[in-house]
Amino acid sequence: MSMLERLAETYPATPPVARLKAAMLFAGVRFHRCLLEAADTAFPNYMPYHLTDGEPPFRGKRQVQLPYLLRLEDDTQLRLRIKDDSPFQIRPDGHRLGFAIYEGERRICPTGFEERQPWTSMLTADGTPMRATGLSQHGDMLVMNVAPGCEYFVVPGEGRTRNLSCTFCLYGLPDKQRMAPLGQELYVIDVPRPTIDRVIEACRHPTTEAKQLYMVGGSMLDMAEEGERFVRIAERLAAAGLTEKYYVACGTGAIPKAHMKRMRDLGVRGACFNLEVWDPAQFARICPGKASIVGRDRWIGALEDAVDVFGPDHVMSAFVGGAELEGEGAFADPQQALDSALEAGETLIPKGIQAVYSLFWKMTGKNRGEEPAYTLDLFLRLNEGLAAIRRRENRPVNPEFFGKRAAYMQLEPDYDAVDPAFRDHPKFVAAASAAGSAGAATGA
Numbered sequence: 423m424s425m426l427e428r429l430a431e432t433y434p435a436t437p438p439v440a441r442l443k444a445a446m447l448f449a450g451v452r453f454h455r456c457l458l459e460a461a462d463t464a465f466p467n468y469m470p471y472h473l474t475d476g477e478p479p480f481r482g483k484r485q486v487q488l489p490y491l492l493r494l495e496d497d498t499q500l501r502l503r504i505k506d507d508s509p510f511q512i513r514p515d516g517h518r519l520g521f522a523i524y525e526g527e528r529r530i531c532p533t534g535f536e537e538r539q540p541w542t543s544m545l546t547a548d549g550t551p552m553r554a555t556g557l558s559q560h561g562d563m564l565v566m567n568v569a570p571g572c573e574y575f576v577v578p579g580e581g582r583t584r585n586l587s588c589t590f591c592l593y594g595l596p597d598k599q600r601m602a603p604l605g606q607e608l609y610v611i612d613v614p615r616p617t618i619d620r621v622i623e624a625c626r627h628p629t630t631e632a633k634q635l636y637m638v639g640g641s642m643l644d645m646a647e648e649g650e651r652f653v654r655i656a657e658r659l660a661a662a663g664l665t666e667k668y669y670v671a672c673g674t675g676a677i678p679k680a681h682m683k684r685m686r687d688l689g690v691r692g693a694c695f696n697l698e699v700w701d702p703a704q705f706a707r708i709c710p711g712k713a714s715i716v717g718r719d720r721w722i723g724a725l726e727d728a729v730d731v732f733g734p735d736h737v738m739s740a741f742v743g744g745a746e747l748e749g750e751g752a753f754a755d756p757q758q759a760l761d762s763a764l765e766a767g768e769t770l771i772p773k774g775i776q777a778v779y780s781l782f783w784k785m786t787g788k789n790r791g792e793e794p795a796y797t798l799d800l801f802l803r804l805n806e807g808l809a810a811i812r813r814r815e816n817r818p819v820n821p822e823f824f825g826k827r828a829a830y831m832q833l834e835p836d837y838d839a840v841d842p843a844f845r846d847h848p849k850f851v852a853a854a855s856a857a858g859s860a861g862a863a864t865g866a
């Protein structure tokens with residue numbers, strides 16, 4: 423039985439496209455040379471790919487670029503990853519999208535790639551490549567990260583620093599190569615003015631075609647300072663008209679309510695404070711910085727404050743599905759991880775806070791890139807459970823904030839978009855009418 427056949431039998435309540443997406447996030451795709459030419463016009467993966475020994479070089483090179491995101495016919499988006507033992511492969515196809523997904527020799531569906539947006543190869547007025555301004559894009563969502571270094575990696579203590587970073591995290595590493603071009607200094611609130619000027623210039627570019635602008639950054643040790651940093655960035659975005667152009671959301675740590683209010687008054691519309699792991703003991707083990715410096719109760723309290731400030735359809739918290747099952751002190755049984763994840767949904771969703779889960783990808787340790795076998799099933803079971811809670815509570819994930827073309831590692835929007843219970847939900851009606859008027863305006 424193929425992987426997709428097994429998933430169809432086991433998870434009939436999951437939309438077929440969500441099963442396919444989960445399977446491909448988990449298993450990746452086998453390399454095919456059509457990906458090499460496709461990268462000329464696709465949004466590029468920020469990590470280069472090294473051709474394996476049996477493959478001839480491409481345009482004289484063994485280190486090549488591959489597309490970053492697949493885009494299916496119904497706008498489902500997912501991150502592409504190469505895994506040699508995957509049952510899936512992408513091959514050229516006569517469909518207008520140009521390619522198709524195969525499982526073994528069975529053609530599953532047509533696919534294309536998220537296109538490279540012209541802004542990514544342009545320069546700002548001072549000659550900086552726009553893609554080096556701290557801006558990246560996943561479909562409809564621009565992610566602005568002008569202060570990537572996270573202070574939890576270097577917490578000052580008696581004569582030395584301690585690493586209290588989240589165990590799965592590599593992207594917050596205070597790496598000089600990333601921080602220096604942006605001028606970020608650890609323990610300093612302000613990011614240099616020219617850095618903000620440049621990223622604003624990139625965000626204002628008409629070819630982003632994005633709808634959301636999500637402000638993120640590494641954590642600061644002092645939540646009030648982190649709040650202040652983002653209020654100051656939001657002031658600049660508002661002055662440049664970007665809070666009108668985009669749905670701007672703040673993806674900070676659990677900042678004080680006063681800072682949330684200031685951001686809302688500047689036009690910021692949503693907040694996402696990532697708790698990462700729900701169970702208190704696992705949270706302390708996996709996120710020692712968040713747990714010891716902020717604390718779980720304060721984190722949840724900040725999410726509740728955010729509902730007061732931004733409204734119930736405008737608050738989310740991201741979680742890493744399966745992180746509780748890895749490393750020393752992990753849950754012994756996947757059922758515990760599932761129960762805990764569903765408890766997060768049962769607690770947060772009725773309060774107007776969406777719990778959004780991404781599949782746990784192993785990014786660190788000696789088995790990096792080898793996902794544990796239970797992860798795929800855990801991911802689908804918890805997504806089915808969370809979708810049922812959202813349906814019961816009549817609270818879909820707000821497509822203005824986080825829609826199908828923003829979710830490249832998560833499934834929630836893929837469930838809600840086809841859930842008959844939400845067909846007439848005001849949020850989906852509003853999103854459909856906004857897409858219709860945008861199409862009319864562009865002649866699409």
Ligand code: SF4
Pocket residue numbers: 572573574575586587588591592593594595639640641711712
């Ligand atoms: S708070 Fe955790 S997940 Fe966020 S950047 Fe720091 S270490 Fe990484």
